[in-house]
Amino acid sequence: MATTVNYAQKYAQNVDERFSLEALTTPAVNNDYDFDGVNTVNVYSIPAATMGNYTLQGTSRYGTPGELSNSVQTLTLSRDRSFTFTIDRRNYSDTMMTMEAGRALARQMDEAVIPEIDQYRLEKIAAATTPVVGAVTKTNAYEVFLDGTAALTEAKVPLHGRVAFITPTFFKLIKLDGTFIKSGDLSQQMLLKGQIGTVDNVPLILTPASYLPENTAFLLTHPAATVSPVKLAEYRVHENPPGISGWLVEGRFYYDAFVLNNKKSAIYLHTTAAATSD
Helix, strand or coil: CCCCCCCCCCCCCCCCCCCCCCCCCHHHCECCCCCCCCCEEEEEECCCCCCCCCCCCCCCCCCCCCCCCCEEEEEECCEEEEEEEEEEHHHHHHCCCCCCHHHHHHHHHHHHHHHHHHHHHHHHHHHCCCCEECCCCCCCHHHHHHHHHHHHHHCCCCCCCCEEEECHHHHHHHHHCHHHHHHCCCCCCCCCCCEEEEECCEEEEECCHHHCCCCEEEEEECHHHEECCEEEEEEEEEECCCCCCEEEEEEEEEECCEECHHHHHHEEEEECCCCCCC
C-alpha cells in the first residue's frame, strides 16, 4: 500500500492533534509479584483450617488434624506488542518539520500504546466476574452504586484503595439522582489520573464506554485483585539508520494482566443488559 504524505506549501506549523487520554488503569492494578528474569510466576493459595469445638477428653482434643492443602495459579505473560515507523528526511523537511520523530513517538504512546494497555486491563478485570444486570436511571443510580460497594464490603474487600470506572452515561445519571445530590460526596479533587470526584470515598474515573464491556454502567474494583506487570517498555528513535535517510522509530511493550483467583470478589461489574453471544 502506498504511503500518503501531505506536503506543506505554507501551512501552519501546528499539527491538528487528536484527543487522547492519560493512563486510567494504574490505580486499579498492582505489581506485587516479581517477574524479573522470568515470564511465569506461580501464585499459591492456601486456605485456612476449619474451626471446631475443643473437647476435654481424648487424645485429639483440638480435632482431627488434616494436611493443609494449597492450589496454584500460573501467571504467564502473553502480550508482547510492538510498533515501528519511519520518517524520511525529505518528508520531514517538506512538511515544515511537523513530522518530527519525538512528537510522533509521543503521539503513538498517547493514541495507541496507553489506550491498548488500559482497555486490555479493564477487559481482564471485567471478565473475571459475573455482571450484575439491572436498569440504571436517574432515580436509582446512587442506589445501584451503593449495592456495589456493599457487595465488596460483604466480601471483606478493604475500604481503602477501591476505585470505580464509570461510563459517561452513568456519570450523568448519578448527578441527576436526587438521592445522591442530598447525601453523596462528589468532590472535585483530582487525586488520580482521570478522577472526577468520589462517591462514598470511592474515586470515580470517567472512562469511555468503548473501554468497557458493552452496556456497562460501572466497574468497581480494588488493586489487590489484579496483577499487571509491564516487564518491558522500550521505545527509541534511530537517526539515519542503515538504509534510511531520516528516522526509524521503534517500540516494544511486554505486559499482561491477571486477576488472582482468591481476589475475584473484589470486582463488581454492573451492566444494564445481559451480554449477548455471537
